[in-house]
């Protein structure tokens with residue numbers, strides 16, 4: 001996979017175009033949907049919430065339907081064209097943003113500056129980026145979230161070599177999130193994952209208030 005940003009976006013564009021998008025569920029990930037809709041510990045609206053690497057936008061649309069102000073962000077033109085086709089154009093409750101998650105200046109110019117977010121929903125963006133960028137990914141979330149802001153995520157902790165999707169070790173990931181300033185409220189094997197996605201861990205972490 002190309003390492004530069006535009007090369008990386010082109011890589012993902014091509015995967016959408018040629019249909020090698022094996023990650024696509026056609027719906028929000030079941031463990032995240034169940035948690036958001038039924039768990040008493042789920043973060044509650046209102047609030048501005050970012051879905052990084054939103055792909056076709058199923059989770060961003062779910063958050064918007066649940067009363068959050070959702071931003072689905074992706075650097076792939078193809079992904080966002082699909083998100084708009086499936087869920088409609090940007091509107092008050094649901095906005096699509098084409099940018100590299102790690103580009104602080106581009107996000108700031110779109111109103112996503114330091115402490116602007118109530119929450120982040122992570123689903124298969126963390127496993128899509130090169131592991132060498134994981135610290136930068138977490139530092140960027142830390143920068144964007146308000147004090148007390150939340151990170152709800154489904155982390156794919158498979159053990160296969162290579163990627164994307166790159167695997168994770170749950171213990172190491174716990175350490176990495178803690179080291180990045182997040183405090184765990186929930187960190188456990190996910191319930192209700194699809195068969196092809198065993199080894200997912202459900203996470204709710206917060207920045208200190």
Ligand SMILES: C[S@@+](CC[C@H](N)C(=O)[O-])C[C@H]1O[C@@H](n2cnc3c(N)ncnc32)[C@H](O)[C@@H]1O
Nearest residue numbers: 012023053054055074075076100101123124128
């Ligand atoms: C494996 S796909 C997952 C898409 C979606 N989250 C889902 O589960 O259906 C990873 C997505 O992350 C996007 N992506 C990867 N790195 C990114 C970055 N640095 N900034 C913005 N988007 C990124 C890709 O374009 C791709 O759409």
